[in-house]
Amino acid sequence: MPPRCIDNLFLRFIQLVSLVSIVSLLFIIFFLVKESYLIVQEKPILTVFTDPAWHPLDGQFLLLPMMVGSLLIMLGAMLIALPIGLLTAILCRYYAPRWFATIIQRLMEVFAGIPAVVYGFWGVMVIVPAIAAWQAPGTSLLAGILVLTFIVTPGVTIISYHNLSQVNQTLLHSAIALGLSRYNIIRHIIFPEVKHGLITATTLQSGRAIGETLAVLMVCGNVVQLPGSVFEPIRTLTSNIALEMAYAMDTHRSALFLSGLLLLLIVLVLAFIAESMQKPKAESQ
Amino acid sequence: MKLPSNYNPADILLAGFSWLSGLLVLLCFGYLFADIFSNGYAHLDWQFITTAPENAGRDGGIAPMIISTTILLFFALLFSLPIGIFSAIYLAEYTSYEHRFARLLRYALNTLAAVPSIVMGMFGFAFFVIILQIGFSLLAGALTLAIMILPLLIRNIEDSLRNIPHTYRLNAAALGLSQVRTIFQILLPMAKHGIAMAVVLSVGRAMAETAALLFTAGYVMRMPDSLMDSGRSLSVHIFDLSMNVPGGEKAAYATTIVLLFSILIINAATVLLSNQITRRSPM
Numbered sequence: 077m078p079p080r081c082i083d084n085l086f087l088r089f090i091q092l093v094s095l096v097s098i099v100s101l102l103f104i105i106f107f108l109v110k111e112s113y114l115i116v117q118e119k120p121i122l123t124v125f126t127d128p129a130w131h132p133l134d135g136q137f138l139l140l141p142m143m144v145g146s147l148l149i150m151l152g153a154m155l156i157a158l159p160i161g162l163l164t165a166i167l168c169r170y171y172a173p174r175w176f177a178t179i180i181q182r183l184m185e186v187f188a189g190i191p192a193v194v195y196g197f198w199g200v201m202v203i204v205p206a207i208a209a210w211q212a213p214g215t216s217l218l219a220g221i222l223v224l225t226f227i228v229t230p231g232v233t234i235i236s237y238h239n240l241s242q243v244n245q246t247l248l249h250s251a252i253a254l255g256l257s258r259y260n261i262i263r264h265i266i267f268p269e270v271k272h273g274l275i276t277a278t279t280l281q282s283g284r285a286i287g288e289t290l291a292v293l294m295v296c297g298n299v300v301q302l303p304g305s306v307f308e309p310i311r312t313l314t315s316n317i318a319l320e321m322a323y324a325m326d327t328h329r330s331a332l333f334l335s336g337l338l339l340l341l342i343v344l345v346l347a348f349i350a351e352s353m354q355k356p357k358a359e360s361q
Numbered sequence: 362m363k364l365p366s367n368y369n370p371a372d373i374l375l376a377g378f379s380w381l382s383g384l385l386v387l388l389c390f391g392y393l394f395a396d397i398f399s400n401g402y403a404h405l406d407w408q409f410i411t412t413a414p415e416n417a418g419r420d421g422g423i424a425p426m427i428i429s430t431t432i433l434l435f436f437a438l439l440f441s442l443p444i445g446i447f448s449a450i451y452l453a454e455y456t457s458y459e460h461r462f463a464r465l466l467r468y469a470l471n472t473l474a475a476v477p478s479i480v481m482g483m484f485g486f487a488f489f490v491i492i493l494q495i496g497f498s499l500l501a502g503a504l505t506l507a508i509m510i511l512p513l514l515i516r517n518i519e520d521s522l523r524n525i526p527h528t529y530r531l532n533a534a535a536l537g538l539s540q541v542r543t544i545f546q547i548l549l550p551m552a553k554h555g556i557a558m559a560v561v562l563s564v565g566r567a568m569a570e571t572a573a574l575l576f577t578a579g580y581v582m583r584m585p586d587s588l589m590d591s592g593r594s595l596s597v598h599i600f601d602l603s604m605n606v607p608g609g610e611k612a613a614y615a616t617t618i619v620l621l622f623s624i625l626i627i628n629a630a631t632v633l634l635s636n637q638i639t640r641r642s643p644m
Binding site for chain 2 (some may be wrong): 082086087089090094096097100101104107160164166167173176177182184185187192194195196197198201208226229233248260261263283286290294314317318332336339340343344346347
């Protein structure tokens with residue numbers, strides 16, 4: 077066979093192989109839609125907002141408390157992790173001595189790779205009892221937020237640091253030459269430069285936070301309710317799936333798949349925002 | 362880069378808060394590490410790693426989980442590495458960033474990477490376990506993991522191929538090498554550290570996975586006999602011990618140390634490999 081022919085065959089072959097990723101994604105979406113079809117067929121879609129409660133065996137499918145739980149826990153964790161991560165990155169980049177910055181960087185890389193279930197376990201052993209000593213029962217929205225903060229902080233720190241180190245050096249040199257103060261350089265020169273990157277990072281990490289399942293399940297108490305305070309237990313969409321998937325049948329099962337589809341949509345919207353935020357930066361370069 | 366230090370109130374405040382968060386991070390994560398090690402250390406010995414669990418995991422060891430985890434990782438890579446390498450070759454060598462199919466593929470990969478693991482688990486459950494009738498098995502788990510690590514593999518391998526200077530391809534063409542030979546004899550060997558890096562990162566990602574495995578690989582504690590057996594990964598074991606087994610804390614702590622130790626090794630490998638790559642890089 078002439079090499080030309082082999083080259084062509086090879087190209088066709090790898091094109092075919094590349095289709096695997098696309099087909100997998102389509103399959104995932106197809107199955108989520110197919111499995112959630114049953115409930116949409118039987119009840120109007122708004123039923124997840126209007127039913128009196130979540131009693132799937134009696135045909136009541138109120139998903140609202142779980143959605144609120146997921147959102148609260150995500151927002152709470154991001155509200156703590158974002159300033160801490162960003163400030164830590166600023167510290168490493170502009171204030172701390174080099175050795176200290178390296179230690180924190182390496183540490184964050186290690187912790188970013190640690191399984192979420194480890195944080196969940198540690199939350200059960202340390203965070204929940206600590207909260208319980210203060211306000212019973214301990215398994216609560218607050219515990220979930222804290223554990224999730226542990227999970228997303230390393231990622232936020234790493235990406236913030238990465239964004240900071242990509243700031244145009246000439247810009248910094250000019251700012252220094254102009255005699256601007258360190259605070260003013262960071263606040264007025266560096267921050268506008270990295271803003272888009274930070275928003276991207278935040279949205280991506282939010283996607284991770286809302287998709288987190290077992291660590292949250294372990295510490296949140298999993299009571300289906302709208303929490304009155306941060307000390308009350310909640311249940312998230314993800315934990316709901318993990319808890320009930322094993323025995324769910326028919327419309328109940330279908331409702332769980334519907335909540336999976338919903339999660340996927342939320343994460344995709346976040347990913348879309350992240351991507352569209354990246355654009356202005358790419359164009360300016 | 363060091364900025365010139367000047368001390369006005371705003372700067373002192375920013376510096377103060379930065380140091381505060383840095384130290385807080387160091388303290389919290391340090392405490393987590395110290396707590397896990399001090400609590401699990403006593404329970405951890407050679408026997409713990411080499412024997413089967415007894416009494417729902419309270420006593421005995423974690424040998425079946427180590428084996429199950431290894432099998433899961435091995436087969437996930439076996440399925441996705443070839444697909445990953447070929448897809449990456451296609452993206453890096455045959456298409457530009459603007460190419461239509463490549464853009465579609467990249468979009469699909471980004472989306473795939475964003476799918477929450479519990480949703481991936483639901484899909485694996487509905488498709489592999491029920492429709493394909495594989496049942497709760499290591500095979501179903503490995504297939505689900507394979508899809509999960511595919512985006513990570515492809516992105517990293519593509520990057521390492523794109524980092525090879527174009528002159529190598531031109532020289533190979535000038536010497537009359539066919540494109541396939543150029544890829545297999547020049548480009549892939551040059552990208553081998555990058556590929557190794559992609560593998561290491563994917564193993565780390567797959568090892569951390571729990572939610573996707575609950576409904577695919579299942580959580581049977583026995584030593585698996587075959588790929589069609591259900592098997593419990595280390596991460597699922599930690600989850601089960603701390604949620605469903607009162608008195609399982611000691612064993613859970615010790616299992617966590619084993620898992621953390623593996624992650625640390627993987628991390629060290631990543632650092633070494635990325636040093637290799639930057640040193641070898643012709644640019």
